[in-house]
Amino acid sequence: MTVDSLVYFLPELVLLGAALVVIIGGLVLEGGHEDRHSSDITRLFSAGVALVGCLGALGALYYLVGRTGTPVDPLAGAFVVDRYAIYVKAILVVFAIVTVLMSYRYSERLKPHQSEFLGLVLIATVGGMFMASAREMIEAYVALETLSISLYVLVAFNKADRLSSEAGFKYLVVGAASSAVLLYGLAILYGLTGRTDLVAVAQAVAAGGANSPALALATILVVGGLSFKIGLVPFHQWIPDVYQGAPTPVTAFVSTASKAAGYGLLIRILGTALLPMSHQWQIYLAVAAAVTMTVGNITALSQTSVKRLLGYSSIAHAGYIVMGLVAMANPSTANLGLAVVLFYILVYGLNNLAAFGAVQAVEDTLGSDEISALAGFSKRSGTVAMVLALSMLSLTGIPPLVGFFAKVFVFLAAVQAGYSWLVLVAVINSAVSAVYYLKVVRSMYSDEGAVGRPVRVGPALGTALGIGVVSLLPLVIVANAFVDRAQKAAETLFLK
Amino acid sequence: MTLLSLAAQVAAAIPTLPASPAPSGTGSASSPQILLSIIVWLPLLGALLVLFLPGRTEADQGRIKNAALVFTGIPMAAALFATISTFTELGIAYSGGFKFEENYTWIGAFGAHYHIGVDGISLPLVLLSTILFFVAVLASLNLKVRVKEYFFLILVLDIGVTGVFTAMDLFLFFVFWEIELIPMFLLILIWGGKRRVYAAWKFLLFTIAASAILLLAILILYFKAGTGSFDMQALGQAKLAPELAATLFWLFFLCFIIKLPAFPLHTWLPDAHVEAPTAVSVLLAGILLKMGGYGIIRICVGMFQAQTKQFSIAILVFAVVGIIWGSVAALVQDDMKRLVAYSSVAHMGFVLLGVSALTAVALNGAVLQLFAHGLITGALFLLVGLVYDRTHTRSIREMGGLAQRMPYLAAAWVIAAFASAGLPGFAGFIAEFEIFIGSFGVHKIGTFLAVFGVVLSAAYLLWMLERVFFGSLKEAWAKLKDPGPVELGYMVGMLGVILLVGVAPKLLTQLINYGVAGLTAGGSVPANLGQ
Secondary structure, X not given: OOOHHHHHHHHHHHHHHHHHHHHHHHHHHHOOOOOHHHHHHHHHHHHHHHHHHHHHHXXXXXXXXXXOOOOOOHHHHOEOOOHHHHXXXXXXXXXXXXXXXXXXXXXXXXXXXXXXXXXXXXXXXHHHHHHHHXXXXXXXXXXXXXXXXXXXXXHOOOOXXXXXXXXXXXXXXXXXXXXXXXXXXXXXXXXXXOOOEHHHHHHHHHHOOOOOHHHHHXXXXXXXXXXXXXXXXXXXXXXXXXXXXXXXXXHHHHHHHHHHHHHHHHHHHHHOOOHHHHHHHHHHHHXXXXXXXXXXXXXXXXXXXXXXXXHHHHHHHHHHHHHHHHHXXXXXXXXXXXXXXXHHHHHHHHHHHHHHHHHHHHHHHHOOOEOHHHOOHHHHOHHHHHHHHHHHHXXXXXXXXXXXXXXXXXXXXXXXXXXXXXXXHHHHHHHHHHHHHHHHHHHHOOOOOOOOOOOOOOHHHHHHHHHHHHOHHHHHHOHHHHHHHHHHHHHHHOOO | OHHHHHHHHHHXXXXXXXXXXXXOHHHHHOOOOOHHHHHHHHXXXXXXXXXXXXXXXXXXXXXHHHHHHHHHHHHHHHHHHHHHHHHHHEOOOEOXXXXXXXXXXXXXXXXXXXXXXXOOXXXXXXXXXXXXXXXXXXXXXXOOOOHHHHHHHHHHXXXXXXXXXXXXXXXXXXHHHHHOHHHHHHHHHHHOOOOHHXXXXXXXXXXXXXXXXXXXXXXXXXXXXXXXXXXXXXXXXXXXXXXXXXXXXXXXXXXXXXXXXXXXXXXXXXHHHHHOOHHHHHHHHHHHHHHHHHHHHHHHHHHOHHHHHHXXXXXXXXXXXXXXXXXXXXXXXXXXXXXXXXHHHHHHHHHHHHHXXXXXXXXXXXHHHHHHHHHHHHHHHHHHHHHHHHHOOXXXXXXXXXXXXXXXXXXXXXXXXXXXXXXXXXXXXXXXXXXXXXHHOOOHHHHHHHHHHHHXXXXXXXXXXXXXXXXXXXXXXXXXXXXXXXXXXXXXXXXXXXXXXXXXXXXXXXXXXXXXXXXXXXOOOOOOOOO
């Protein structure tokens, strides 16, 4: 590795630098003063640096797109910068930007720890970015832990709140358990092949014939361990509690960026090391997808808190997304399957960010996120109500909102891969999901509920909501461009 | 009969207009067309404008209303231009097929295209919807609550409806089809009457069920046809196994008769109509039901003609039961709006009758019926709304003698009711006449039974007129006044078009003939009627 190849780490380095500046600068600025003025300055400073860092990282990513043509081998192949990795990283950074904007007003109540909060968000993002590029077991694991440990802290950040602490603890326990499962799977893979490089593992597995029971066990363990991050059954129980208990910007981050990073690594491992085992994990994932979406949707029906409801909805959506991974296992639909998954992750993330942005505005006003408390909310703020309604409808998959396209693309890919039964399950699930998403809409537009003071949406949150919604509608028109890009990105992942 | 002679003069004048020097014809394929895109997407521009205009004060709301008028008025003018220019080219530069086509790749990975165009079947419906949206905005000018959201939703609805009538790609068709769902749901839910929550949810449930069936059918067709595209014409040519084609036919048919609606899937309609505000009822009956009829003609007849023939008797049963049931139910209603709603069920039965006969004349009548019913029922709902605005009741029993206080409104009512009852001289008569002529040779008993629907429609409409407008004036209504010039203006306009088409039906029937000829592949253009 030469100094030259450092350029491939530019996005991560920029973001990491921003994180350090935010944390240290915050400490200096805060300097033990307790007055409101210096706290406001700190807040402005941290958010500003974080945003500049994110934008810088995006710029660096854009610059790297031009350099993907030549074979890139920093860290002797352990760290890949291909179109796939850049796509995932760009999504991650965009999600991080929205999270930073969302937390601007929220972090007021976190003082004197506001800058640490943002610093952790940035470090978590860096961890996620490394996950997208990792093609070596140990590196992948360390990257995963970087993301996870930052999130354990973030989820429990609101120390005064019992729910937040409880959520943090649950997240830590389930996270540690699934981490152990993953590590066990990776250890078996290493034991069988003697390699930690994912490509070398794939070659060794393919050469040895993919029939050993130990190999099947390792596959299940690896996929199962990574299920934690994306919320696939049976590692999904943490989701509702964490979504409800964590500070809302953190919830938004967990449900979007952390998930995207989870898919980033899962896809990388499935597409390289475990590609010879695709028959095994295809069936496992198909069954897991069917169970996951059904469990998510049925449990969501009886929820009364919007954040919990969104938690179960995220479980259901994990099921839909995994359908694309199922399609990825067939050589003929591999690129398409991956492309629709990447598109879905982006769409789902933007949807959720808009939804959580609106939920936070609701919480700030009402101090509650109960569906019943939402009654008549449209009279208080037509904008917030419309944003929340649009995201709910998009999550349901009602055209012309972009959620519909993401869903239909996944369905089409799964049918082409020969999994019509899975699509049938998914269509029924989708219809069921309309009931609880629309429950939220119905409550907001009902007559009941007192007309209280109008909602105050700050500039940062407003921008976040704007990004969420504005990106929903025009995405439909450029859906083609995205799927095309994603297919190009997919081509770089699978080894010829 | 000055109006009649005027209409005849207009009718005589139009064909003699000089044919434009063939701007389209063969050259049309190369030059990009945007006329249809203007009709479909201009309302979106209007919707965004409305969204960003301030809406607090009365002056602001006035601006919003003006914007809505402009952004529904221009598409109406464009649709009128498209219709007239096509009419002048009939048999000269235009000899059937689709016009104003636009075709761009949309989602390449799945072969979905942005492909729109109109033929003799869809052009009248595009014209109808642009007219009714303009009228609906006119009829909503007095709105005071949540003005901004209301016109925003109306304009979004406009995109979906005109999109459905122009889409030539099934995926695009589905997307447009679904755009209608949420605006209509919210329009009923927010601005509706007392039981609006119930009505809106019932509407939503029926519509979502229909959409799920439609999506399923489209996906099965897409994969089984194996053409790798959603193009309607390509899919219509696909060779499918008979059982599969039959299944698909029924899936599509089921979806469309929920929308149409046909007995026994019509129960959402009376509730939705009664609770919806006047202008929304106009759109619901005038255009949204037509989406069902259009779907049947375009997809069931156009793409599954063998199956339509095979299941002709079943369709006939739906038609006749719908006609009789709707008419009998209308007879016993006390609520004026419910009465008109049930009459819609009956009138849409005639469309099904025309489809079941599957002759060119009957299909021509079915398309014309869609157009005529859209205007006539639109007018009836507007009239119900005008009466309700003044009396604050829709109960027929509570009214009586209103003609003494509101002569103009009563006159409009009588004309619209005659048109609805299918009296000669009105558009509805031509349509029903064509349907009967075309279907009698195929289904003698069915047609015979269906004719009773016309008799019944005369009965319930005249009986209602008598109880509402004539007889002795009740005390409570002594202070009523006729509606103002705006209301009378659009009523005269709509009734004028109904009369014009009734007197000079070839204005539309010729155009429709070309569309129908395209459907019944190889079929000849039937002889013109009503000349």
